[in-house]
Structures are given as structure tokens and as C-alpha cells.
Amino acid sequence: MHASSLPAWIYTDPHFFELERAxxxxxxxxxxxxxxxxxxAGDYITLDILGERVVTLRDAAGVVRSFHNVCRHRASRxxxxxxxxxxxxxxCPYxxxxxxxxxxxxxxxxWQGFEDLDKAVHGLQPVLQEIFHGFIFVRFETGLPSVAxxxxxxxAELEPYALTALVPQGRVTLRPRDVNWKTIADNYADGLHIPVAHPGLSRLFGTSYRIEARDWVDKMSxxxxxxxxxxxxxxxxxxxxxxxDTVPAEQRQLWAYYKLWPNVAFDVYPDQVDFMQFIPLSPTQTLIREIAYVHPDASREMRAARYLNWRINRQVNAEDTALIAGVQGGMTSSSYTTGPLSPHEVCLRAFADRMRALIPQARLGRAPVAPGQSAP
Structure with a gap:
């Protein structure tokens, strides 16, 4: 008997979206x-996500810290x-x-009349932070294991890429999509669509594309x-x-993708490393936040490789944008509740199992009827 995908209603339902937030x-x-x-010192980056504002900055001693990007006086950014x-x-600009x-x-x-204010207890509120291979992560509550x-x-396989030495190439790009965040996450870890919908990747990979699911991270390569x-x-x-010569010879022909639960993905190439973050805005709106990082190599060959990487993946991204829009539209059809999952769809199975374990309502084929409402 085949396992089943997550039910369609949780890709559009506002009540389920609130459960995901919590x-x-x-x-x-x-x-x-x-x-x-x-x-x-004084350089900062910020992130707004699910009603929270975070600022990460480096102090004069070189320490990188993360705080709520909220003034303790009147909550100004x-x-x-x-x-x-x-x-x-x-x-504070206010x-x-x-x-x-x-x-x-x-x-x-x-002149504001705060002479007796205890400054020691009104500093910025820190945010839980972890730095993994140079990448800065934050969270608002404990519960999950560390990123490491x-x-x-x-x-071990990430070590040769010397991720700590990477520098940003350009700035963060924000791409709004009218889809649920899970639609993007599903597509990222879906291996069956590669030979069907991505002719460019099929030419590059042949039959070598592989996927695997671990407890908290999926790998595609x-x-x-x-x-x-x-x-x-x-x-x-x-x-x-x-x-x-930035990576060992055996990794110069490898494209590897890692998706960290629930919504952060790394594209690891021989010439650059990208991250993508699927930020939920609403049940049917997601903001894809992404940027590329590179080793500070100014050679003409490296610049050319990065340009060609972008050229190839620009087409892949266009194909995926059309695919996820099509799937999201189908989630509202009365004909669809769940679909069977192949034994090969190990990442989608693991993702669905984790969702159902954390939010039991995800086991229901249709949205539960709220008190005072009648079933459709």
C-alpha cells in the first residue's frame, strides 16, 4: 500500500497556517x-519573519550577535x-x-524624563543564535536540535567547500510567490519531476540524480x-x-542540494553556494529569500562559470515557478484530497510524516468543521 501525500486543504487553510506558525x-x-x-563593527543584516523582526550585527570586538529589531521604548524598528x-x-529613529x-x-x-530608568534592564532582547560553517541562524523558541x-x-562532505570563507555576491533577492510554503518545499525535494520538467538538468545529470532523507535534512544531488x-x-x-581548484576534483562535477527542516535550502555548487528560504506570509503567499555566496576569487574563469551557472539555473527557476503555481491551483479542486507517494519519494514521505507528527490535524483528509459551522 502506498503512503499518501499531505491533504490539499492544509495548503490553503488559514487555521492550519496559524498552527504552523505556533x-x-x-x-x-x-x-x-x-x-x-x-x-x-556596526555592520548589520535584518530579517522580518512571521511577525518577528531580527537584527544581526557585529560589535567592536568582532562578536556577531542577534537581537529583536525592536526598541524597548515604543517598539519602533x-x-x-x-x-x-x-x-x-x-x-532608534523614533x-x-x-x-x-x-x-x-x-x-x-x-529631556524625556527618564532620569531614574534602569538602563541595565532595558537593553535589546537577544534572539537565540547559532553559527554553522559561517551561516547565521536564529530561532524564537527551543525544541529542535542545533543546526550542527x-x-x-x-x-564531512561540506568541509571541502570552506563555507566559512564565503562572501556575499550581491544582495538578497526577494521573490514573492502566490503559493503555500509547503508547495515550494515539496517541489524542492521532489526527484520524480526532474526528468519530466527540467530538460536542462536532465542533460546535465543524465541518470545520476539521487535523493535521500535524514531525520532533519534532505539531500538531492x-x-x-x-x-x-x-x-x-x-x-x-x-x-x-x-x-x-576551489574544491577537490571529485566535487567539481557535483551539484548538491540540502533542505533543512522546515524551509531553508542550500544549493552547493563547485563555483558558488546559494541559500533559499521559503518565508510563509499567508496560507497562499510565500516570499522566497535567496542570495549567492562565493569564494573571493576574481579570475576570469571563475566569473564566467558563475555567470553560466546563473544562466542555466535561471531557466530551471522559471520552470519551477510554473510548476508550483500549477500545483497550488490544483489544491483547491474538489477532486483532490491526497495522492499516493512512490517508494522513491522518500523526502516527501519524511516531510509528510513530520508534519503529521507535529500537527495531528494534518492526518485529516478534509478540514475539520469549526464549532457552529456545518460541513460543506
């Missing part, structure tokens, strides 16, 4: 960026931009309360095939990879 995303690790996004520098102090880079409240204008524990099955492609961009990219 039972999944409060404990989830959210990626802020990389330590090299904040290279100097402190750091205004996605990325910037506040100098030696973080100053009433000019001033915080040190370590989060301490260091100044309140004298979750990623432990793949720690493909080995780039040496056979000459009919596409000049793919032929040129494969030729350039053979010249790179």
Missing part, C-alpha cells in the same frame, strides 16, 4: 545570512534596512534611544555528465569547472 516556525531555525555579510551599517551605535553594538541601552535623551546536529549527516551538450552554455560551464 508549532513549527516558533522552534524552527531561520537563516539570517553569513558572518561575512557583517564584516565590520531600529535597523531600517535589509543590510547596512549603524556605526558605533544603534539609534525617540533616539541609543544602544551599543552589544545590545546594551547606553543613552536616552535627558541536524546537519551532522553531511558535515546530481553528477554533471562529461558528454558534450547541444547547448553552448552547458558545454562551456562543464569545461570551466574542470579548471577550478
Amino acid at each position: 508549532r513549527i516556525f516558533r522552534q524552527a531555525w531561520h537563516i539570517m545570512g553569513h558572518v561575512n555579510d557583517v564584516p565590520g 531600529l535597523a531600517p534596512d535589509a543590510r547596512g551599517s549603524c556605526g558605533s551605535r544603534l539609534v 525617540h533616539a534611544w541609543t544602544y551599543g553594538l552589544d545590545g546594551r541601552l547606553v543613552g536616552v535623551p535627558s 546536529e541536524m546537519m551532522a549527516p553531511y558535515a 546530481g553528477v554533471l555528465q562529461p558528454a558534450a551538450s547541444a547547448r553552448w552554455s552547458e558545454r562551456a560551464y562543464l569545461a570551466l569547472l574542470s579548471q577550478l
Whole structure:
């Protein structure tokens, strides 16, 4: 008997979305960026997610810290931009309360009448933080293992990429999608659609694409095939990879993808590393947050490889955008409740099992009837 996918109603239901906020995303690790996004004292990055605001900044001693991006006086946003520098102090734009880079409240204008205020208890509220291979993660409640524990099955194979030394290439891109966050997460870990819907990846990988599911992370990977492609961009990219020395030879032909529960994904290429974060905005709206990181190599060959990587994946992303829109639209059909899962769909099975364990309502084929309402 085949396992079944998650029921369609949880991809559109506002009540289930609120359960996800409380039972999944409060404990989830959210990626802020990389330590090299904040290279100097006063440099900061911010993230708004599910009603929370976070700022991560580097202090004068070089320590990277994360705080709620909320003034302790009247809840104003402190750091205004996605990325910037506040100098030696973080100053509230509303009433000019001033915080040190370590989060301490260091100044309140004298004319505001707070002479007896205990500054020591009105510093910025810290956010739980973990740095994994240079990437900064935060969460709002305990519950899940550490990021290092979750990623432990793949720690050894990530070492050669020297992730801590990466620097950002450009800025974070935000891509709104009118789909549920799970639709994107499902598609990312779905291996069956690769030979059907991604002709470019099929040319590059041949039959080498593999998927596997561990307790907290899924891995998808493909080995780039040496056979000459009919596409000049793919032929040129494969030729350039053979010249790179940033990773060992056996990894120069490998594209690997890791999806950390529940909504953070890393695309690990020989020439760059990207992260994607699927930020839920509503039951049917998600913001994809993404950026590429690279080793500071200015060679012409490396720049060309990164351009060709972008060119190839631009088409893949366009194909996936159409696919997830089609799936999300089908979730509202009266003809669909759940579908069978193949034994090969190990990542989707693991994801569905975890959802049902955390939120038992996900076991229901249809949305429960609220008190005072009649069944449809």
C-alpha cells in the first residue's frame, strides 16, 4: 500500500497556517545570512519573519550577535534596512534611544524624563543564535536540535567547500510567490519531476540524480555528465569547472542540494553556494529569500562559470515557478484530497510524516468543521 501525500486543504487553510506558525516556525531555525555579510563593527543584516523582526550585527570586538529589531521604548524598528551599517551605535529613529553594538541601552535623551530608568534592564532582547560553517541562524523558541546536529549527516562532505570563507555576491533577492510554503518545499525535494520538467538538468545529470532523507535534512544531488551538450552554455560551464581548484576534483562535477527542516535550502555548487528560504506570509503567499555566496576569487574563469551557472539555473527557476503555481491551483479542486507517494519519494514521505507528527490535524483528509459551522 502506498503512503499518501499531505491533504490539499492544509495548503490553503488559514487555521492550519496559524498552527504552523505556533508549532513549527516558533522552534524552527531561520537563516539570517553569513558572518561575512557583517564584516565590520556596526555592520548589520535584518530579517522580518512571521511577525518577528531580527537584527544581526557585529560589535567592536568582532562578536556577531542577534537581537529583536525592536526598541524597548515604543517598539519602533531600529535597523531600517535589509543590510547596512549603524556605526558605533544603534539609534532608534523614533525617540533616539541609543544602544551599543552589544545590545546594551547606553543613552536616552535627558529631556524625556527618564532620569531614574534602569538602563541595565532595558537593553535589546537577544534572539537565540547559532553559527554553522559561517551561516547565521536564529530561532524564537527551543525544541529542535542545533543546526550542527541536524546537519551532522553531511558535515564531512561540506568541509571541502570552506563555507566559512564565503562572501556575499550581491544582495538578497526577494521573490514573492502566490503559493503555500509547503508547495515550494515539496517541489524542492521532489526527484520524480526532474526528468519530466527540467530538460536542462536532465542533460546535465543524465541518470545520476539521487535523493535521500535524514531525520532533519534532505539531500538531492546530481553528477554533471562529461558528454558534450547541444547547448553552448552547458558545454562551456562543464569545461570551466574542470579548471577550478576551489574544491577537490571529485566535487567539481557535483551539484548538491540540502533542505533543512522546515524551509531553508542550500544549493552547493563547485563555483558558488546559494541559500533559499521559503518565508510563509499567508496560507497562499510565500516570499522566497535567496542570495549567492562565493569564494573571493576574481579570475576570469571563475566569473564566467558563475555567470553560466546563473544562466542555466535561471531557466530551471522559471520552470519551477510554473510548476508550483500549477500545483497550488490544483489544491483547491474538489477532486483532490491526497495522492499516493512512490517508494522513491522518500523526502516527501519524511516531510509528510513530520508534519503529521507535529500537527495531528494534518492526518485529516478534509478540514475539520469549526464549532457552529456545518460541513460543506
